[in-house]
Amino acid sequence: MARKLSMRQAINEALDQEMARDPTVFIMGEDIAGGQGGQGELDAWGGPLGVTKGLYHKHPGRVLDTPLSESAFVGAAIGAAACGMRPVAELMFLDFMGVCFDQIFNQAAKFKYMFGGKAETPVVVRAMVGAGFRAAAQHSQMLTPIFTHIPGLKVVCPSNAYDAKGLLIQSIRDNDPVIFCEHKNLYGVETEVPEESYAIPFAEANVVRDGDDATIVTYGLMVHRAMDAADALAKKGIECDVIDLRTLSPIDWDTVLDSVERTGRLVCVDEANPRCSIASDVSAKVAQDAFKSLKAGIGMVTAPHTPVPFSPALEDIYIPSAAQISEAVQRTMGK
Amino acid sequence: MAKNPFPLSKEKLLDAYRTMRTIREFEERLHTEFAKGEIPGFVHLYAGEEAAGTGIMMHLTDKDRIASTHRGHGHCIAKGVDVKSMMAEIFGKAAGACRGKGGSMHIADLSKGMMGANGILGAGAPLACGAGLAAKYRGDGGVGISFVGDGASNQGTFLESLNLAAVWNLPVIFVVENNGYAESTHRDYAVAVDSYVDRAAGFGLPGVTVDGTDFFAVYETAGEVIKRAREGGGPSLLECKMVRFYGHFEGDQQLYRGKGELEDIRANRDCIKLFASRIVEAGVVTPKELEKIDREAAQLIEEAAAFAKSAPPPAPAELLTDVYVSY
């Protein structure tokens, strides 16, 4: 039987294997080991959700706990990358990019271009994304669209453990800066993961379900909601292609367009807020390039244009649901 | 010739002079070309501050990295970036150091350890920490140097970097080029505690203030702080008190200057004149030797300007290249 790992374990294994493979790889972040300077255990946390647990003792000197100082350490990771290292910086929550965004979008993203192609910045910034953790407005956002907007950055958001390992390894080996978004509600979800190292190329969407009636394009946690919706729709005789984009920049337009040209119907599902989102981006692309194939208006299912609320009663209706997706698909079918 | 009393050989003294003269010629040329409307955008000139960049950079090799500021031409030249390609870059030409995609504020040459001028004030400090971290991780004895102006030293990035460098004991030197003005605002207004040594002390780093117009003061002090960092002695801060001959950017009328201030600094605090008179009076070099360098520097800049002006602009296809290594 093939081995199963949770996404948390898969990410840990990817970091472990890449550090073992390449001495220029090291990881840094707030509390990625934890317990520094205290009188208790080192590696007390292994990251706030235990993703990096165990790496500190396994790779001495290569798991660097940082001060709570995102600008400085994310910038230092970027600077080290420009000097030939391959650092993986953990930003904990992607929401914290507010305090270090300059380093990401004005420095890392721009070096290659503004230095006339003569710089490479192979840095990975890992961060948790997404709602559903009762973590309220500043620890729950799906800010993937903001990074996707910026030329020079690559944006990755896996939906399962297998993809997480392969995409993280690719991110580390990639020579461009990568924002690696980990949905915190997927950490515990298990899939089969090979023990060996492997890299999943960017810009290759995963078609996780085939169907000829409609195309659902999504990524991250929403892949699971879309699959639930597609299962429910199948019982009503509606078969959907479900496309997991996996990487948002670069993005696999061909898979999306091929599918829509076949199905003629598109529903974009995005946990981000609706304006200038991945959903609106995909919608615009399809409307431009595959308009003649469309048999119905494009559907979009996203979070509302609000911050993420705290109360479970509100957060649960903030996150797009399988029912909403299912309804949106049926609307495109004229039902 | 008298016995050389300086801590540098005659050859090195002449090198220092040549670097400073080249920077001065470069900046003065930009000043006139800008006034003629030949240069797109805007430029920030390093004239008057040459001794600091030169005195520090003479201790560095290509494996040492610097993160520069918006006022980065002098740092580039002192770090060994090709002057012609710099000039072409500032004119926005394909032959530019960054193929015309960066301009004055983004000249970089990583092969020379020049991690880029930077249009974002204070942004270089974390990058220099990264360079120091890489050097420390590799154990190659390299250092990272962060240049920051007195104005940008108020940025959180700079202060966070002081802390990070101290916590990780990084081989990083924070050089505060204190020319007294953050754009048009005097540091007395904008810096609550107008002492960078105090700031360093607040983070547990040793800080030193030197007269940035005195090449030898900068050279000797920089030598000590860089040696300390290379040997694992950790980060430090070097404040160079200096003067800016031109405005914040070209076109700045400098109405904020006190009466006679500019005339005074040009007459009495010109670091190149001070350096030249010191080495001539000591009898180590002759005025003729310096004049020859003056002519060569002028010639070099003349050639660079002619090259830059006649060079073709980037092809339209260049718009779309160099965004990613692969995409």
Place this chain on the structure above:
Amino acid sequence: MLKAVGGKTRPPRVGIIANPVSARDIRRVIANATSLQITDRANIILRVLACLKACGVEEVVMMPESGGVRYHVMRGVERSKNRGEEEFPNITYLNMLVTGSAADSVLAAQLMREDEVSAIVVLGGDGTHRAVVTGCGGTPIAGISTGTNNAFPDHREPTITGLAVGLSVTGRIPADIALAPNKKLIVAVNDVEEIALVDVAFVTERYIGARALWRTETFRELFVTFADPEVIGMSAIAGLLEPVSRREPCGLHVELAGEGAAAVSLNVPIAPGMMRQIDVASWRRFLPGEIAQPKIEAGSVALDGEREVSFSEQDKVTIRIAEHAFYTVDVSACMRYAAMNGLMRTSVTQQPEVWTV
């Protein structure tokens, strides 16, 4: 010879010269030396100001500088005024161009002398005090140690210095008690004279650079006005050989030894926390009236621990010592006098005897 400290015609005024960049040199890096924060310097001034005001000094004139001290002092004064307090005297700043160099202190001292201030409170180390003495003429100074090598100024709480100055300039302490005379060294390089308050060292380095002295292999010869084993720096060498007090009518001349020629080898704190072995060939008392010449033909003269002037074989260099060269407020004597004479008493039920020191 001694003027009364308090001006007769005008109300007493006190000058303050605070060097914002003392304790900022390379010894922070090479020797873990103190770097007194600007805010602490400003707070010292505020404490001194409060004491001066308490003693009845209404006017203080200060040296402007661009190192940040002024802004903190003025903020402190403004905050006090906002709260309705009358804690501080009126403060004016000298009208002078700030260069950010030691010349500022020299000029400020000259201007204060011309302005006939009664005393100048100096915040700095040995270098700052030397600059002030270069310009202050007969105006007495009161030193507060905020430098690196503080052999000259006393180490004490500045509040007390402020009180002693306040009491003396308001005429409550006789000048012959309040003031003490000091020696100085005078070095002439050709026609240009420089002074030193504590020590003159001749070193082989022939450039100024970072100024501080720490490379002992370059040390050759040393002259001191006093030799105190309780201080650090060049004068510590003399102090550990043969103590000479500030009041004795002579200094000490020490010749350092070349390779293998030492009469005495000493372990000396030549900078903060920096112990070095110093090989001494000989030493002797250096008397007023003597004119000495350095043994080395080319090198630099370090005044009070900082390389200031370099000289070559063509230059003529001489050195001599002068007594009664300038005056300092003798804080210990002042405070003892104040106590003995009840100067700080506010209700008088028992008249003390009048004491003299």
Place this chain on the structure above:
Amino acid sequence: MTEKRIVPIVMPKWGLSMKEGKLTSWLVSPGAEIKPGDSILEIETDKIAGSFEAPDGGVLRRAVGEVDVVYPVKALIGVIADPSVPDSEIDEYVSGYVTPPAEDEGEAQADAPQFVDVDGGKLRYSMKGEGAEKVILIHGFGGDLVTWMFNIDGIAESATAYALDLPGHGQSSKKIADPSVAGLARTVVSFMESLGIEKAHLVGHSLGGAIAMEVARSAPARVKSMTLVAPAGLGPEINIDYINGFVAANSRRDLKDLLGKLFADQSLVSRQMMDEVLKYKRLDGVVPALRSLADGFAPGGKQKDILSASLNARIPTLVIWGKEDQILPVAHAANAKGAQVEILEGAGHMPHMEKASKVTALIKDQIARAS
């Protein structure tokens, strides 16, 4: 005796991890006459889609399974019987059929692939059956032991079947010490030694066929018979574009047309099959391993090791080839002097998958003859 007269069609177990499968279409209607090996329905699992071939002949009497419904392994999907069997008996059989419980973990463990260290690294293999005769199934370039999933159970009914992952393939070590055909043959011999297999019937597909021939040439005492399925090594020609394309392919798009070339019926290439190939190809070391192999056996686009001359009568040899093979020319079969040759209609380069029942039956016959 009804049991013999009534042949159940049940959800097959394809591959090791299969627990259920979806019936995607019936290719025949009830009442149709069926020959053994006819494709009668299509099934999709989470790994692969394929057509299911009739295990026996007769008339399709009942199509119990509904299209687009997922059934557990061994669930009854249809019934084949002679026309003479009365409907009542059939209905009784259908209503009385009980799906056997899924294999428990212990059984699954027994089935699970194992690993063995041999000269040339760690090899994964699976072993099925308990027969005295030993059969070793050697996959082709880019394949793995799973490519025998339609055949191994049948072979294991009368023999002990071993299917291995060659070095650089499947879950075996990705480092290939010697990527030549001779080197791989030595690995197979070492595999036999490690497992204490003195003599075996070798079944090799494509590159695996060439390896089998090289084992027979260099260690004839170890080989009882050979079944060569679309083997390499019988002539210089090879579709080198396929080989190079397979080595270079990095995405599903790259693979789709490429994998189609393996089959006569290109619709057999499912998304799942491509995903499985991609998962394998993404593993560190696989691409360099495949490159070195390709350079080893087909340098410059021509096969290097031509082993037809080494075939001899002492080792009975069966050659099976799909008539529509686009990778290795079926004409090469003529070079196998002295061998029995079976050319299969409607099959491409993967006859053991496309015509699985037929190929399984041929292999079993060959083993029986040579034992």
